[in-house]
Amino acid sequence: MTEPSDFAEAAAALIGPKYVRTDPAETEPFRKDWRGRYAGEALAVVFPGTPDEVAAMLRLCAERGLPVVPQGGNTGLVGGAIPSKDGRAVLINVSRMDRIRETDIANNSVTVEAGCILANLREHADRHDRLFPMLLGSVGSCEVGGLVSTNAGGTGVLRYGNMRDLVLGLEVVLPDGRIWNGLRGLRKDNSGYDLKQLFIGAEGTLGIVTAAVLKLFPKPLVSATAMVSLGSVEKAVSLLELMQNRIGNRIEAFELVSKSQLEIVERHMPALRSPMPLAEPFYALVEIADNAADWNPEEAFAAALEAALEQELIGDAVVATDIAKAERIWALRHNISESNKQEGFTISNDTSVPISQLPAYVERVTEALKREVRDATICHAGHMGDGNLHVIAILSRATYRTPEECEAGAAIVNAIVHEEAVKLNGSISAEHGIGLMHVGRLKKYKPPLDIELMQRLRAAFDPTGMMNPGKIV
Numbered sequence: 239m240t241e242p243s244d245f246a247e248a249a250a251a252l253i254g255p256k257y258v259r260t261d262p263a264e265t266e267p268f269r270k271d272w273r274g275r276y277a278g279e280a281l282a283v284v285f286p287g288t289p290d291e292v293a294a295m296l297r298l299c300a301e302r303g304l305p306v307v308p309q310g311g312n313t314g315l316v317g318g319a320i321p322s323k324d325g326r327a328v329l330i331n332v333s334r335m336d337r338i339r340e341t342d343i344a345n346n347s348v349t350v351e352a353g354c355i356l357a358n359l360r361e362h363a364d365r366h367d368r369l370f371p372m373l374l375g376s377v378g379s380c381e382v383g384g385l386v387s388t389n390a391g392g393t394g395v396l397r398y399g400n401m402r403d404l405v406l407g408l409e410v411v412l413p414d415g416r417i418w419n420g421l422r423g424l425r426k427d428n429s430g431y432d433l434k435q436l437f438i439g440a441e442g443t444l445g446i447v448t449a450a451v452l453k454l455f456p457k458p459l460v461s462a463t464a465m466v467s468l469g470s471v472e473k474a475v476s477l478l479e480l481m482q483n484r485i486g487n488r489i490e491a492f493e494l495v496s497k498s499q500l501e502i503v504e505r506h507m508p509a510l511r512s513p514m515p516l517a518e519p520f521y522a523l524v525e526i527a528d529n530a531a532d533w534n535p536e537e538a539f540a541a542a543l544e545a546a547l548e549q550e551l552i553g554d555a556v557v558a559t560d561i562a563k564a565e566r567i568w569a570l571r572h573n574i575s576e577s578n579k580q581e582g583f584t585i586s587n588d589t590s591v592p593i594s595q596l597p598a599y600v601e602r603v604t605e606a607l608k609r610e611v612r613d614a615t616i617c618h619a620g621h622m623g624d625g626n627l628h629v630i631a632i633l634s635r636a637t638y639r640t641p642e643e644c645e646a647g648a649a650i651v652n653a654i655v656h657e658e659a660v661k662l663n664g665s666i667s668a669e670h671g672i673g674l675m676h677v678g679r680l681k682k683y684k685p686p687l688d689i690e691l692m693q694r695l696r697a698a699f700d701p702t703g704m705m706n707p708g709k710i711v
Contacts, residue, residue, distance in 0.1 A: 240281065240302050240304060240326075242260040242281055242282060243260070245260075245281055245282055245298075245302065245304070245328070246258050246260045246282055248298055249282065249284050249295065249298060249328075252291065252294040252295065252298065253284060253285070253286050253287065253291045253294065253295070257284060257285040257286065257287070257334070258282060258283075258284050258285075259282060259283045259284075259285075260281070260282045260283075264283075265280055265282070265283045265329070267312075268280070268283045268309060268312060268329050268331060269283075269320065269321060269329070270320065271312065271314065271315075271317055271319075271320055272312060272313060273315070273579060273584070275317070276317035276320040276673075276674055276675075277320065277323075278320050278321035278322050278323050278327070279321060279322075279323050279324065279325035279327075280307070280321045280325065280327050280328065280329045281304065281325060281326055281327060281328055282328050282329070283328075283329040283331060284328060284329070284330055284331070285331050285332075285333065285334050286330065286332070286334065286335070287334040287335060288335065289335075289409060289411055289417050289448040289449070290417075292330065292332065292335075292411045292446055292448055293411050293415040293416070293417055294415070295328070295330055296330075296411055296412075296413060296414070296415045296446070297414070297415035299328050299704060300413065300414065300415065300702070300704060303702075303704075304326060304327065304328050304704070305321075305322075305326055305327045305328070305703075305704050305705075305706075305707045306327065306328055306330055306413075306446075306704055306705055306706065307319060307320070307321045307327050307328070307329050307330070307442070307706050308330050308332070308383070308387070308442035308446045308447075308705075308706060309329050309330065309331045309332070309384075310331070310332055310333060310352060310353060310380070310381035310382075310383040310384035310387075311333065311355065311376070311379045311380045311381040311384055312384075313376040313379050313380040313384065314384065314388065314670065314671065314673060315575075315586060315588070315670045315673075315675075316588075316667075316670050316671050316672060316673030316674060316675035316676060317673040317674030317675055318387075318388065318441045318442075318671050318672070318673030318674070318706070318709055319384070319442075319673075320673075320674060322707070322708055327707075330446060332351075332352040332353045332381070332383050332446065332447075332448065333353040333381060334353055335351040335352050335353040335354075335448060335449075336351055336353040336354045336355065336358070336381075337350070337351045337354070338350050338351075338354060338358075338359070338362055339351065339449065341362070341366055342423060343366055343368070343454075345423050346368065346453060346454040346455065346456075347406055347423040347451055347452065347453060347454060348362070348363065348368075348370070348451070348452055348454055349407075349421060349423070349449060349450070349451045349452075350382050350449065350450060350452065351382070351448065351449045352381060352382050352383025352384075352386070352446075352447050352448050352449060352450070353381050353382070353383065354381060354382045355378065355379065355380070355381055356372060356373075356374075356376075356377045356378075356380050356381070356382070356385065357377045357378045359382065359452075360372075360373070360377070363454055363457075364457065366454075367456075367457045368454040368455065368456065368457055369454065369455045369456070369457045369458060370404075370452060370453075370454055370455075371394040371397070371398040371404070371455060371490075372385060372390065372392050372394060372398075372401065372404060373392050373393050373394055374390065374391070374392035374393065374572075375571075375572045375573070375574065375575050375576075376575075377572075382447075382450055382452075383446075383447045383448070383450075385401050386401055386405060386408065386437070386438055386447045386450055387437070387438075387439070387440060387441050387442050387447055387671075388401075388439060388441060388669070388670065388671040389401050389402050389438050389439030389669065389671070390669055391621065391624070391626060391668065391669030392621075392669075393490075393491040393493055393525075393571070393621060394490060394491060395621055395623070395624045395626070395669075396489055396490070396491060396492055396621070396623030396624055397487060397488075397489060397490050397491075398455070400669065401438060401439075402435065402438045402439065403453075404452050404453045405434060405438055405450055405451070405452060405453075406422065406423045406424060406425065406451040406452065406453060407420050407421045407422040407423060407424070407434060407450065407451035408420045408421065408434040408437055408438075408447055408449070408450050408451075409421050409447070409448045409449035409450070410437050410444075410445040410446065410447050410448065411445055411446045411448055412444075412445045412699065413444075413445060413699060413700045413702070413704055413705050417448075418433070418445070420433060420434050421449060421450075421451050422451065423451045436695070436699075439671070440710070441671050441672065441673065441706060441709050441710055442705060442706040442709070443696055443699075443700065443705050443706045443709055443710050443711075444695075444696065444699040444700065444705065445699065445705065456529040457529060458490075458527035458528060458529050459528070459529050459530070459531045460527065460528055460530070460531060460533055460534070460535050461490070461525060461526065461527035461528075461535055461564075462525070462526055462527075462535035462536050462538075462539050462557060462558065462564070463523070463524065463525045463557070463558040463563075463564035463567050463568065464522075464523075464524050464539050464543065464555055464556065464557045464558070465512070465513055465514060465521060465522070465523055465524075465555070465556045465558075465567050466521065466522045466524065466543070466546075466552045466553075466554070466555045466556075467514060467517065467518035467520075467521055467552060467553040467554040467555070468494075468518055468519070468520040468521065468522060468551070468552060468553065469518055469519065469520075469553060470519070470520065470597065471494070471520060471596050471597040471600045471601075472597040473551045473552070474494050474520060474522055474596075474622055475593060475594065475596060475597060475622075476549070476551050477522060477546055477551045477552060478492055478522075478593070478622060478623060480542060480545060480546055480549070480551065481524065481526075481542050484538070484541065484542045484545070485526055485538050485542060488526045488527060488528050488533075488535075488538070489524065489525070489526055489623065490525040490526060490527045491523070491524065491525045491621075491623070492522060492523075492524050492621075492622050492623035493522065493523040493524075493571055493619070493620065493621060493622060493623075494520060494521070494522055494523075494618065494619070494620060494622035494627060495520070495521050495522075495523065495570070495571060495574075495618070495619045496519060496520055496521075496617050496618040496619065497516050497518065497519050497520065497521070498615060498616065498617045498618075499574060499617035499618065499619045499630065500512055500516055500521060500570060501516060502574075502577050502578060502581050502615070502617065502632070503570050503573055503574060503577045505577070505581070506576075506577040506580040506581060507569075507573050507576075507577055510566070510569050510570055510573060511566075512570065513556040513558075513563070513566070513567060514554050514556050515554075517553070517554075518553050518554075520618075522622065523567060523568065523570070523571055525564070525568075526538060526539065536557060536559075539557050540557070543555045543557075571619070574619050574630075578617075578630060578632055581615070581632050582615070582632040582633050582634055582635050582638075583632070583633040583635060583638055583644045583647070583648075584630060584631075584632050584633075585630070585631045585632075585633070585647070585648045585651045585652065586628050586629075586630045587628060587629045587630070587651070587652065587655040587656075587666075588626070588628060588666075588667050588668050588669060588670040589626075589627070589628075589629065589655055589656065589659035589664055589665060589666055589667070589668060590624070590625045590626040590627075590659070590664050590665045590668035591625050591627075591659055591662045591663070591664035591665075592625055592662070592663065592664070593622070593623075593624075593625045595625075595662040595663070595664070596622070596625060596627060598662065599627070599658060599659065599662050599664070600618060600627065600629075602658045603629055603654060603655055603658045603659075604616055604618075604629075606654045606658065607629075607631055607651060607654055607655075610650055610654060611631060611633075611647060611650055611651055611654075612637065613633065613634040613636070613637040613638070614631045614632060614633050614634070614647070614651070615631070615632040615634075616629070616630070616631055617629075617630040617631075617632065618630065624668075625664075625668075626668035626669060629655045631647075631648075631651040633647050633648075652675075652679070656679060656683060660683050666679060666680075666683050672709060672710050673709060674708065674709070677708060677709060677710065677711075680710065680711065689711060692710065692711045693711050696710070696711060
């Protein structure tokens with residue numbers, strides 16, 4: 239059995255002692271997720287600074303028969319970057335690799351390393367009058383490698399797609415230490431299998447992403463944000479259709495949040511307040527934008543919302559008149575996770591169903607959760623425009639006092655939510671991934687042939703099973 243000191247000495251010789259940690263007190267922040275729900279043990283945490291150093295670490299682990307868990311910002315929600323409890327794994331954290339290697343304005347692309355924080359990438363694009371459209375609540379800490387490896391979504395999927403749609407090329411260190419260079423900024427390349435797609439959403443089971451070529455877009459010159467009250471999810475679906483017909487692909491985001499969720503945000507974030515009374519069960523947060531300076535988003539909103547009022551789709555509406563007010567509206571959405579963490583033990587599901595099925599889905603799942611789960615607050619928040627609505631159950635800490643009680647409650651919640659999603663031809667994971675949370679359920683909800691093909695693919699890349707064991711298949 240490899241001792242921590244033996245491995246640390248060998249790793250330090252390759253990447254420097256400063257970047258090898260074995261002390262449990264120093265490795266603890268990397269061995270558990272930010273919510274404190276998942277925790278494991280590790281032989282060591284290493285911080286390579288180049289693809290060659292990542293390759294050296296993988297070769298060292300392979301020689302010693304050690305499992306590897308790739309990690310970036312550790313902002314995930316399903317435990318995908320957390321090791322098991324046996325203490326044998328080596329955590330390879332890529333956060334040091336944070337350079338922006340190249341910006342090609344004419345090609346509307348940027349090449350960045352896996353440890354680049356999303357906020358820094360967006361700011362870099364903005365300085366070049368471009369937009370990198372990925373945006374989610376952990377924008378200040380999540381990293382590109384994690385976004386790629388989980389095929390992240392966020393609020394901009396409706397217009398720009400998820401991470402799979404934003405990646406042009408990848409650089410990946412394979413389990414045997416070879417470096418695959420697929421860093422090509424091509425929008426058309428039909429010369430064989432599109433290998434980069436295999437690594438997107440693979441959660442580090444096929445290799446470690448070390449860099450990516452990503453799409454940029456012209457920076458929007460005009461935009462507007464509105465918050466709209468709605469009497470039902472069915473009316474929200476109708477409002478989305480109306481706005482798409484009138485405004486087209488200028489809709490940057492269309493988020494749906496339940497009243498119960500907004501009340502929790504206001505309770506734990508005193509500086510945040512809804513711009514309208516919380517009198518309806520649901521609220522849509524909508525942003526529209528364009529890079530044509532002569533387009534007037536306020537007029538477009540006014541016309542669309544007037545039509546919605548005439549059709550009795552909405553109750554009240556507030557259009558932000560400046561950027562500061564728009565940011566305050568979006569802060570309600572982006573502070574949901576932190577607010578829920580303070581409220582109680584949170585089970586946030588990541589299901590998706592066809593948009594047309596959202597009304598039936600929300601009704602069924604809410605009724606079942608209220609009936610079967612005691613002392614739970616049921617909330618909904620998510621990406622209405624792509625059918626990915628997060629069903630959130632927050633368990634009272636007064637009732638669920640131990641980790642075992644919390645996990646038992648979570649099991650009931652997850653079973654209800656997943657069953658209802660699959661009945662409507664949906665998915666148990668839309669953007670968060672599988673990780674530790676869903677690995678036991680994947681075989682239940684995926685067809686046997688899907689599982690077989692994934693197992694064969696994984697075995698082809700990683701025949702010894704060293705890469706992020708216990709995740710996906």
